[in-house]
Amino acid sequence: MNPEPQVTTPTAPGPDPDVVMRAEGVTKVFPGTTALDDVTLDVHRAMVNVLIGENGAGKSTLMKILAGVEQPTSGRVLLDGEEVRLASRLDAARLGIGIIYQELNLCPNLSVVDNIFLAREVAPRGVIDRRRQRAHARSLIERLEQRIDPDTQVGMLRVGQQQIVEIARALAEDVRVLIMDEPTSALSAAETEVLFRIIRDLKAHGVTIIYISHKLDELLGIGDRITVLRDGRMVAHADAGDVDVSWIIGQMVGRDPSALFTRTDHPIGEIRLRVRDVTLPRVGGGFLLDHVSFDLHAGEILGIYGLMGAGRTELLECLAGVRPESTGEVRLDGLRLDEADVADRIEAGIVLVPEDRQSDGLVPTLSVAHNMLLASLKRYLRRFWLVPEWERQAVERYIGDLSIRVSSADQPISSLSGGNQQKVVVAKGLMTAPRILLLDEPTRGIDVGAKSEIFQIMSRLAEGGYGIVFVSSELKEVMAMSDRVLVLSKGAIAAQFERDQVTEEHLVAASAAGYLRAAAAPAPGSALAAVGVAR
Amino acid sequence: MIDRRTAGLKGLILIPALALAACQGTSQASPSAATQPPATSEPTAAPSSGGEAGGLVCVIVPPVENPFFGAMQQIAADKAEELGYTTLRLVHDDDANKQLELFENCISQQAKAIILDNAGADASVAAVQKAKEAGIPSFLVDREITQEGVAAAQIVSNNFQGATILAERFVELMGEEGEYIELTGKDTDTNAHVRSDGYHDVIDKIPGMTMVAQQTANWSQPEGFSVMESLLQAHPNVKGVIAGNDTMALGAQAALIAAGKTDVIVVGFDGSDDAIQSIGKGELKATSLQPVAEMAIQAAIQADLFIRTGSTGKPEKQSIDMVLLTPDNACQYEQFAPKEGAGSCS
Amino acid sequence: MTARAQAIRPRGLTRTEVAQVLLRGTALIALAVMVVVFGALSPTFLQLTNLEILAKQTAINAILAIGMTFVILTGGIDLSVGSIVGLTAMIAGLLINEGLQIGALGVIVYPHTWMVMVIALVAGALVGAINGLIITRFSVAPFIATLGMLYVARGAAGLLNNGNTFPNLVGRPELGNTGFAELGAGELLGVSWAIWIMGALALVAWFVTSLTPFGRAVYAVGGNQRSAELSGIRVDRTKLVVYMISGLCAATVGLIIASQLVAAHPATGEFFELNAIAAVVLGGTSLSGGRGTIVGTMIGAFVIGVLTVGLNQLGVSSFWQLIVKGSVIVLALVLDQLQVRVQRRIALQQQAHADVAPAPAG
Helix, strand or coil, rough: CCCCCCCCCCCCCCCCEEEHHHHHEEEEEEEEEEEEEEEEEECCEEEEEEEEEEECHHHHHHHHHHHHCCCEEEEEECCCCEEEEECCCHHHHHHHEECCCCCCCCCCCCCCCCCCCCCCCCHHHHHCCCCCCCCCCHHHHHHHHHCCCCCEEEEHCHHHHHHHHHHHHHHHHHCCCCEECCCCCCCCCHHHHHHHHHHHHHHCCCCCEEECCHHHHHHHCCCCEEEEEEECEEEEEEEEHHHCCCHHHHHHHCCCHCCCCCCCCCCCCCEEEEEEEEEEEECCCCCCEEEEEEEEECCCCCCCCEECCCCCHHHHHHCCCCCCCEEEEEECEEEECCCCCHHHHHCCCCCEEEEHHHHCCCCCCCEEHHHHHHHHHHEEECCCEECCHHHHHHHHHHHHHHHCCCCCCCEEHHHHCCCHHHHHHHHHHHCCCCCCEECCCCCCCHHHHHHHHHHHHHHHHHHHCCEEEECCHHHHHHHHHHHHHEEEEECCEEEECCCCCCHHHHHHHHHHHHHHCCCCCCHHHHHHHHHHHHH | HHHHHHHHHHHHHHHHHHHHHHHHHHHHHHHHHHHHHHHHHHHCCCCCCCCCCEEEEEECCCCCHHHHHHHHHHHHHHHHHHHCCCCEEEEECCHHHHHHHHHHHHHCCCCCEECCCCCCCCCCCHHHHHHHHHCCCCEEEEECCCCCCCCCCCCCCCCCHHHHHHHHHHHHHCCCCCCEEEEEEECCHHHHHHHHHHHHHCCCCCCCCCEEEEEEHHHHHCCCCHHHHHHHHHHHCCCCCECCCHHHHHHHHHHHCCCCCCEEEEEEEEEEEEHHHHHHCCCCCCEEEEEEEHHHHHHHHHHHHHHCCCCCCCCEEEECCEEECCCCCHEEECEECCCCCCCCCC | HHHHHHHHHHHHHHHHHHHHHHHHHHHHCCCCHHHHHHHHCCCCCCCCHHHHHHHHHHHHHHHHHHHHHHHHHCCCCCCCCCHHHHHHHHHHHHEEEEEEEECCCCEECCCHHHHHEEEEEEEEHHHHHHHHHHHHHHHCCCCHHHHHHHHHHHHHHHHHCCCEEEEECCCCHCCCCCCCCCCCCCCCCCCEHHHHHHHHHHHHEEEEHHHHHHHHHHHHHCCHHHHHCCCCHHHHHHHHHHHHHHHHHHHHHHHHHHHHHCCCCCCCCHHHHHHHHHHHHCCCCCCCCCCCCHHHHHHHHHHHHHHHHHHHCCCCHHHHHHHHHHHHHHHHHHHHHHHHHHHHHHHHHHHHHHHHHCCCCC
């Protein structure tokens, strides 16, 4: 509880035995943005070094430099007091530096085992020893308290499970320094708790952790040292025990954090979206979605909560028309849309902002402007030709509205930070002028400032009579923003809460319901305990 | 700084290519430039339509991967250079469109004459016509086109005659009886049909000869091999193979040797050096020799005559008879022409 | 603010601008260098008539490459264009020389010349549509689907006249189907029809790729198909249309060649697909889709055209021509990659100076 920012200026260049790794005066420039500006970071031995900051603050870039994925434009990296040149990921790996990326970096066409041992196969005499690899992989997965068949293709796993595989892959290396870039963004509370136990275990074995996350309370639970970045510069450095959440937020944004959840009261109107018996069969039997029915009213924000694999993403995909194999009835303002494809539904006014922006949300080869315009091109047509002037006006308006940080709308989308990319995806959805907005984890991997902006937009739209379906794994978000919450469990609606009834305990208990019935599941206590810790 | 260097670099790749191009061009053109045109010493007739010797002659042939066409181009171009012309040696890859493009290029370079082994009897008419309209005479060798009065001369070997003399020899070797297989050339090629007709004109009159299979091997050696291989399975008693050209015959021969059937009689057509060698080794039994050298030389001479006098003095269609090559005379020929000072074969 | 602008802008920006102009124009520079060198080595090369021939010969490949650009931008490939050229040429030949047999009655209809052209174009688009349907409906890889069509269309071309050429496509005045040769031999304002067609198609293609929703969809499908689909782009329809465009371009080429030769040969257009792909790639279009321009493709087509005509005029042996052509294609792309890297580095360094320098002041 020390509100005074302890801005440390990097001094003493002499090697400090507690500092295992040091980034010194690092600057990194990308087309259009300076991601890091003369940053110096000390990484303390056998501690959890937390790095925190808004999207675009430069955290991921700094980590990529430490892991050898990116090279600094200027500045140097020291390991145990000696300068090292990390020209590639392999160089860093040889020195015992491991990394778990924010964006999943797995080969979806390979099995879990193959991914874990990719590029470091157990291959005595050049032949892969499949049995040993599989056994090792199984033990790693067990250590993470998961039940994933090591022979499953990674592409068949949900995002959360893939994240687990990514973690297992890092654990398979013998690392001295392990960088974790938002490892929990796709994990459930229970999975997160397992990960934290492993982190503490690694720390006890002398492994240094560099940890990045946007979940602030989580950070205070696990972190030892906290470093705050803002706009590519280091602004503060402190012991975790000395600070609290509001101090961190204050450092990150330089403003009062209390206004995170903007929610204005707004009248709820007629039914706009009627969903009846939406069912999605699972390949190989069973249901991904099991007769889901609900109504969405004008001006209503409907939160959808559930564990990984509960069918949240699938539900939104069915509503958006991505899953033609689904059955059931979807009506928008009385108009049946069961047979309509994605384009027709966008035309009718339903648009999806997908969860995974890299694979579903963006076209990496197009510019920022062209990505934003992609879903609403028909609006800028004069006869057959697009009118560049209209396009430019629309793009500029939304860049302003969502405060997307770009130097030019024509710069490549890949040069933006994760949070700004996410805002581009949201802008693309909004530019279709939807009546129903489907948001799948819109705040995944997004900083506090951007989150607050997204919530503002949601409130504004709801006020204007739009219906919003909003999926999130963060309890606080769901509770704060929703007028009503549906809890999905094993593809079915397990419970429904009005705004005034909902509590964290209710949500967690309901989300685990389907699994409790299915016998051999992790004890409900562990899920509840996890939430307790997270708070 | 760096930009300009790389931009220059890109230009750099072209320079060796072009330097090379330049060398190629001059090396071929220089002999003619050096030699004084002998034509000037001859009295120039018909001044009304005639002109001086000298200038560019284009020699356009099918892909020179086949030595037949390579030899043809070489002989015709060498003769033209000897007569005082510069030459441009071009290859149309059996693509009528590319041939037309090459004609356009020759026209734009104001060629005096074009010697052509064409890319299709019908599809080549337009190109030859275009040259004629531009005042450039075309001298066709080896292959005909379907229209008369467009080319200045069409000098072809008598494929039908060549086929009949070969077929007569084949029947004789077979002892006038037994099963045989015919390998035909590309279906789209008129010569394939002419040769086949020539074979059958002779063989069909012999009652003892039975054709058990007739199949195309597309002029190709590997295809000759594989087609023969599979036909052998169906017809193990085959006694002879008559092929539409040498390369198919050599392919079939190889397949027969591989199968241990060395006593099967194989005859080819064209008289290539490979076939001559094979005959020398006792493998192929006979082939009909294309008078390539004679056709090529005739084309060059007639082109020169036409340029100087406005006429070749010969009918447009000229057919040159083929010679039958057997173990008795094969060694006296090389590169589609009689070898100088070769004695009898033993 | 003003002081900063004065201090930073003039030197930094002009240098970037010069660099960018130089880098963007590399293909053009290469083209210019080639033209100059060939012009110096061959006196006839730069004559107006020769340049027209050059453009006319390039038109064939350029038209195919325009269609191919659409396909490659979606991340696909069309190996069947050469065979479609042959097939549509044969269809035109059949219609002019033998007409259309209708039913078992033995009635033969000879369509007008313009009808012949329309039918051939429709046939080309249809073959493209079959490609597209196989690729979208049955999820067959474009390489395989169009490879299959390469054989099928070539075989069909041969079947139309049993492997023989349709000669002398002049038509008969009493049937009203004369004038086909005009397309290949005719001129407008002294410029061949083939060149006009190439220019018109390039212009239309440029408009379509840069200023229509369809064009944007083509880029999006090639960049990230899933994302395009979720944005409401009809991915299958987009793919279908690009293969139809490619087929249509191939049919245009088939008509031009048949008209120029006044004959239709079933082997017309063999290996054309490879030249077209080379032109597209030389023009800077990525084979993985999503990146590229029509302007680049046109430059690529002219690079190949100049190279072919120039080397032919210098009498370079056909074997060396192949080696030179192949080397130029690969080297051009190697240099392109190098330049992209250099360009990025320069931009970053300049940005670092620009961004870092004024920071303490602001």
